[in-house]
Amino acid sequence: MSTKIDLYDKKYYINREMSWLEFNQRCLDEANNSDNPLLERVKFLAICYNNLNEFLMIRMPGLLSKTPSLAQSAPDYINNDKIIGMVSERMNKLYSDYEVCWKSLRKLLAKEKIRIKRIDELTDEQLECVRKFYKERVHMMLTPLALDISHPFPFISNNSVNVAFRLRGEENGVVYARVKVPDTLDRFVRVTAGKSKLEYVLLEDVIKDSAHLLFPGMTILGAY
Incomplete structure (x- = not known):
């Protein structure tokens, strides 16, 4: 049954x-x-x-x-x-x-021999190349947007990678800003030549390393 x-x-x-x-x-x-x-x-x-x-x-x-x-x-x-x-x-x-x-x-x-390195793991020569890459290819593509009560919250597009900065200015104290990582550039930035070794850093880490160029006159308290 x-x-x-x-x-x-x-x-x-x-x-x-x-x-x-x-x-x-x-x-x-x-x-x-x-x-x-x-x-x-x-x-x-x-x-x-x-x-x-x-x-x-x-x-x-x-x-x-x-x-x-x-x-x-x-x-x-x-x-x-x-x-x-x-x-x-x-x-x-x-x-x-x-x-x-x-x-x-x-x-x-x-x-x-495939490594994704942190900025502090780069050799002096690699770090110099990364910072040159930032100045020549990345900096002009970035638009920092403030996060405070005097500005509307910025639109954050789907599937985008963003970096949030905590900053201190001389006059306005602690402030926050958001920077979108360009999606027209490869997220993995190669720091070695040839095929014997593949070493990369993340594009967002490249941006964090040169944040002082984005926010002149401000102290970088954190980047996330």
């Missing part, structure tokens, strides 16, 4: 937002899988990070708006307050695990 299954029973369903995040966990698992080729692991990690950003842009605004859902009768429905808490906790864990994985992959890449 067959048993009738209630297809509206919540135990058979996973909430849509949580399901989306669990897919990213699977991507992260593949990035951590040492059986995969190294560059494939990097690609999986990039997919995970890109999907998390997409989630924040597309799904989170709807949850935070607290607009009454048309699907409250759906078996996977969870009220907004509860799902926001669940999503926030899950995303914090994913981002934390992402950082751990990326740190591990960077070490493996370095063994293959």
Whole structure:
């Protein structure tokens, strides 16, 4: 005798937002899988990070708006307050695990002579080249925008990389500014020539290093 299954029973369903995040966990698992080729692991990690950003842009605004859902009768429905808490906790864990994985992959890449360096790891010659690159290719493309009560909050476009600066002026105390990283330039700036060694710095780190040229007469308290 067959048993009738209630297809509206919540135990058979996973909430849509949580399901989306669990897919990213699977991507992260593949990035951590040492059986995969190294560059494939990097690609999986990039997919995970890109999907998390997409989630924040597309799904989170709807949850935070607290607009009454048309699907409250759906078996996977969870009220907004509860799902926001669940999503926030899950995303914090994913981002934390992402950082751990990326740190591990960077070490493996370095063994293959592919390094993504910090500014303070550059040789004097490399640093000179980076600063020359900034002056010749980057500086004229940057537009700092103030973040204070006398200015409207600047528009931040989707999928853009931005640097936030904390500054101190001689007259107006601590102020904040935002600089968009140009998307017309490669985000990874190569600091070596030839094929025997591949070393890069991030474009946003290049901008942070030369922030004094963007904000003359001000003290750079922090860049994030």
